[in-house]
Amino acid sequence: MADQFDLYSTRKRRPLPDVDPAVRKRFESLDLGRSRRPIDRLRSPKDEEIAELSIPRGDASPRESSHGLRWTLLGLAVVTIAVVVHGFVSGSPLWTAQNVRVVGNRAVESEPVLSALGIEPGVSWWHAFTADQDAVLDAYPRVDDVAIRYHFPRGLVVRVSERTPMFRWLGEPARVVAEDGTLLAAVASLDPSDLPCLSAPGIDPGLPGRTLELPGSGDYWEQLQRVRNENTQLWTQISQVQYEGERRFRVFFRDPKRVVLWDPYLNAHLWSRIPLVLGDLAERGLGTDAVLDLRFRDRIVVRVPEEEWYRLKDAEAGDGLEGRGAIGTGDAKTGTPGDRTGVRRSSEEETDRSVDGDRGGRT
Numbered sequence: 001m002a003d004q005f006d007l008y009s010t011r012k013r014r015p016l017p018d019v020d021p022a023v024r025k026r027f028e029s030l031d032l033g034r035s036r037r038p039i040d041r042l043r044s045p046k047d048e049e050i051a052e053l054s055i056p057r058g059d060a061s062p063r064e065s066s067h068g069l070r071w072t073l074l075g076l077a078v079v080t081i082a083v084v085v086h087g088f089v090s091g092s093p094l095w096t097a098q099n100v101r102v103v104g105n106r107a108v109e110s111e112p113v114l115s116a117l118g119i120e121p122g123v124s125w126w127h128a129f130t131a132d133q134d135a136v137l138d139a140y141p142r143v144d145d146v147a148i149r150y151h152f153p154r155g156l157v158v159r160v161s162e163r164t165p166m167f168r169w170l171g172e173p174a175r176v177v178a179e180d181g182t183l184l185a186a187v188a189s190l191d192p193s194d195l196p197c198l199s200a201p202g203i204d205p206g207l208p209g210r211t212l213e214l215p216g217s218g219d220y221w222e223q224l225q226r227v228r229n230e231n232t233q234l235w236t237q238i239s240q241v242q243y244e245g246e247r248r249f250r251v252f253f254r255d256p257k258r259v260v261l262w263d264p265y266l267n268a269h270l271w272s273r274i275p276l277v278l279g280d281l282a283e284r285g286l287g288t289d290a291v292l293d294l295r296f297r298d299r300i301v302v303r304v305p306e307e308e309w310y311r312l313k314d315a316e317a318g319d320g321l322e323g324r325g326a327i328g329t330g331d332a333k334t335g336t337p338g339d340r341t342g343v344r345r346s347s348e349e350e351t352d353r354s355v356d357g358d359r360g361g362r363t
Contacts, residue, residue, distance in 0.1 A: 095124055095125060095126075096122050096123060096124050096125070096154075097119075097121065097122070097123055097124075097125060097128055097154060097155060097156045098121055098122065098154045098155065099121065099151070099154065099155035099156070100114065100119055100120065100121050100123070100155065100156045100158065101155070101156075101157060101158070102114065102157075102158045102160060103157060103158070103159055103160070104159050104160040104161060104162070105143075105160040105162065106162055106190055107140075107142045107162055107187050107190055108140050108142060108143060108160065108162070112139075112140070113136055113140075113143075113146070113158060113160060114158065116135045116136045116139050116140075117131040117132070117133065117135065117136060117146070117148075117158065118131055118132070119131055119148075119156065119158065123156075125150075128148060128156055129148060131148065133146045133148075136160075138209075141163075141182060141183070141184055141185075141208045141209035142162050142163055142184055142185075142187075143160055143161070143162055143163075144161045144162060144163045144178075144180075145160075145161040146158065146159070146160055146161075147159045147161075163178035163179065163180065163182060163184060164178060164179050165177065165178055165179075165184065165191050165192070165195055166178060166179045166195070166224075166225075166228070167195060167196055167197065167198035167241070168186070168191070168195040168196070168197050168198070169183070169197075169198055169199070169205055169212075170197040170198065170199035170240070171199065171205070173185075173186075174186035175205055175208070176191050176195065177198055177205075177212055179225070180211075181211045181212050181221055182209065182210070182211055182212075183205050183206060183207070183208050183209065183210050183211070183212055184208050185208045194236075196235075196238045196239055196240060196241060197239065197240040197241070198212075198240070198241050198242075198243075199240065199241075199242045199243070200214055200242070200243040200245075201242075201244075202245075203215075203243070214243050215245075216245065216246060216247055217243060217247065217249075217264060218247060218264035218265050219264055220243075220249065220264040223264055223268050223271070224241065226268075226271075227271050230272070231271070231272065231275065233275065234271075234274060234275050237253045237254050237255075237278075238251060238252070238253060238254070239252050239253060239254040240252040247263050247264065247265055248261070248262075248263065248295075249261075249262040249263070249264070250262070253278075256282070257289070258278065258281075258289070258290050258291070258292065259290075259291045259292070260274065260291075260292045260293075260294060261291060261292070261293045261294060261295050262294050262295070263294065263295045266294065266295060266296070266297060267294045267295075267296075267297065267298065267299075267300075270294055270298075270299075270300055271294075273300060274292060274300070277292060277300055277302060278292075281302065284312070286302075286304055286308055286312065289304070289305050289308075290302055290303065290304045290308075291303040291304075
C-alpha cells in the first residue's frame with residue numbers, strides 16, 4: 001500500500017501498474033497538496049496512466065503570504081519604536097509639550113501644582129502623562145482631583161477640581177469641612193460667609209486633610225447631605241449644628257430662632273416635614289423659641305415656652321384658632337388631623353426627662 005501512495009506522490013510521477021479500479025477511483029477523489037485542489041481524473045482510463053497534477057507552481061500559498069505580512073509589520077514596529085526612543089533621548093521638540101497651563105484652581109496656585117507634578121514647558125509627553133497625581137492630593141487637601149489633558153497642537157492642560165466647603169468648624173484654628181467630610185484650612189477670600197457652623201465641644205477635629213469623625217454620631221453626615229440637596233430653602237435657614245455626644249444633636253435656625261433636637265438613628269424621613277411645621281408655627285404666631293423634637297419615633301413634638309402655651313390655650317378657648325388644622329399638616333383651614341405632630345408645653349428640664357426616660361415615643 002505504501003508503494004501505491006508513493007505512485008500518487010507529487011514528487012514521483014510514474015505510471016501506475018495494474019491497480020484495482022475501486023482503489024484507483026478512491027485515490028482520484030483525494031485532495032492533495034497545499035492548494036487543496038482535487039487530483040485530475042485519468043485522461044485515458046484505457047491506458048491506465050496518471051494525469052499530471054494541476055498544482056500551479058507560480059502562486060504563493062496563504063500560509064506563506066501570512067508569514068510575509070507578519071515580518072513586514074514587525075519590521076515597521078521596530079522602526080517606529082526606534083524613532084520614538086531616539087526622539088525622547090535626543091529631546092526633540094516634536095516629543096515635548098511647549099505650553100502648560102492650570103485651570104480650575106482657586107485656593108492653590110498654579111506653580112505649586114506643576115511643581116508637585118514635575119511638569120513644566122518642554123516636558124516630554126511620556127513624563128507628563130505618567131506624573132504622580134497623588135503627590136498633589138497629599139500636599140493640598142483642597143484639591144480633590146487632578147486631570148492632565150492634551151491640547152492641540154503641542155500643549156497640556158492640567159485641570160484641578162477643588163473640594164466645596166459645607167460647614168465652618170466652630171473653634172480654633174479656623175477650619176471648614178468639605179462635602180465629603182474632609183477638614184480644610186479656612187480661606188476667608190474663598191469660603192462663603194454664610195456657611196452653617198458645626199461644633200462638637202470636647203472633640204479635636206484634627207489637621208487639614210483628615211476626615212472629621214464624631215464618635216457615636218451614626219449616619220448624621222448622609223442625612224445632612226440629603227437635607228442640603230433635597231431642601232435648599234431649609235438648609236439656608238440652618239445656622240449651626242451642634243453635636244452633644246451620645247447620638248444627640250441640636251440644630252439651630254437663623255430667623256426665626258428655633259431649635260431641632262435630633263437623633264440620627266430616629267426619624268430621618270421627618271426632615272421633609274419640618275418646613276410645614278415651621279410655616280404653621282409662624283402663621284399661628286407661636287414664639288421664636290419653639291423647639292422641634294425629632295427624638296421620638298415617627299413624630300415631631302413641638303415644645304413651646306409656658307407663656308406661649310397659655311396664650312395658645314387662651315386663644316383656643318376664645319375660638320381664636322377655631323377650624324385650624326394640626327401643626328405640620330400644611331393646611332391650617334381644613335381642620336385635617338395632624339400627621340404625627342403634636343404641640344405640648346415643656347421646660348428644658350422636662351424635655352430632657354421625657355426623652356431620656358422614654359425613647360419609645362410616648363408624648
